Amino acid sequence: MFGCDISDKKEISIKIRKKIILLSCFGILAAGVVSYSIYKIVQNDKKNYSINFSYQVNVEGAVNNPGVYEFNKPKKVREILFQTNVQTNADLDSMDLEKIIDYDYDIIVPYKVGTIKKIKWKDLNSVEQLTNLGIKNSVAQTIINHRRQNEVTTWEEILALKGIGPVTLAQLKDIIDLF
Structure with missing residues (x-):
């Protein structure tokens, strides 16, 4: 009709299909590279966050193991005191044991009145x-x-x-x- 026979049309159609497939593969490959790069950046940020996120709690008073404790995730006062081995004459009634600590903090565990030998x-x-x-x-x-x-x-x-x-x-x- 327009000076092209059927075999030319098939050949052009095959070339177009090959180019479409090639471009699709390139697009998929590029999307994969971009996705992988973003994944690595996010993972690296998570590592940096976990390395940099830490805080210290200084515990003194009616505990057997006073000192500075370091944590990398929030903890309740109760959880921190568990590690210090609270003494039997500690007065915990005045303390908020459910308070969540996620920053540098000092905890002084008081003694019950009249239980300290001078x-x-x-x-x-x-x-x-x-x-x-x-x-x-x-x-x-x-x-x-x-x-x-x-x-x-x-x-x-x-x-x-x-x-x-x-x-x-x-x-x-x-x-x-x-x-």
């Missing part, structure tokens, strides 16, 4: 003696340094130490016997 000033010789009773590490170190330099002291001298105010002094009076 430490005599002359027997005070380690930071752990004080941190185990809920005194912050920095304050405990200050007290121990003062104790090493002074065989006897007064509450006024202790109050004058750096980092010790009225609240901390009240805590210290509950756990230290100066005489």
